[in-house]
Amino acid sequence: MKALPVPGIAGAFLFEPSPHADERGFFCRTFDRDVVRSVGIDPDAFVQDSVSRSRKGVVRGMHVRSGAGEAKLVRCSYGAILDVVVDLRPGSPTYGRTETFDLDAERQVTLYVPAGCAHGFQALTEPADVSYRIDRAHDPAEDVAIAFDDPDLAIPWPLPVTLVSARDRSALSLTDAKRRLT
Numbered sequence: 001m002k003a004l005p006v007p008g009i010a011g012a013f014l015f016e017p018s019p020h021a022d023e024r025g026f027f028c029r030t031f032d033r034d035v036v037r038s039v040g041i042d043p044d045a046f047v048q049d050s051v052s053r054s055r056k057g058v059v060r061g062m063h064v065r066s067g068a069g070e071a072k073l074v075r076c077s078y079g080a081i082l083d084v085v086v087d088l089r090p091g092s093p094t095y096g097r098t099e100t101f102d103l104d105a106e107r108q109v110t111l112y113v114p115a116g117c118a119h120g121f122q123a124l125t126e127p128a129d130v131s132y133r134i135d136r137a138h139d140p141a142e143d144v145a146i147a148f149d150d151p152d153l154a155i156p157w158p159l160p161v162t163l164v165s166a167r168d169r170s171a172l173s174l175t176d177a178k179r180r181l182t
Helices: 033-038 174-181
Strands: 002-005 013-016 020-022 025-027 048-054 059-065 072-078 080-087 098-104 110-113 117-123 128-134 143-145
Touching (some): 002 033, 059 080, 072 080, 072 098, 072 117, 080 110, 080 128, 143 174
Antiparallel strands (some): 002 013, 020 025, 048 128, 059 117, 072 110, 072 128, 080 098, 080 117
């Protein structure tokens, strides 16, 4: 497994595994504490693992947490997604930038999203399973949702958006979310 820095989002990394494939399928390591530690991330900081399953076209996000924020490792364990990260950390050299990533079950690449960055994705397959490893226990009072279709973000969702949650339908504008985060 190797760690690749993401130039567009300071502190973000892609962890690229080396799957071992044969006629049965494949096996690959999806987390390696020594590789994670080698780029300055505390592997013992992660306190929760979660998984979501989404239908093709579903958008989840854009989500960020107020307060200390939340760092996460994100991997598409089944299917494929377009993953999106927006840097909302005021002191960051990449503040305001948006980056997109193609994550899929074939490659099993894991994306590290630093605390203070908004995160979301669109399912490109039927279904798409996304696995998360999160560094803080969930506190709903800190949840901030930003409109996935906010014109200031101009996220290039590749498919028509088929479904979003009620929370995401009533999400804040990017401008209002920035105010709430400061």
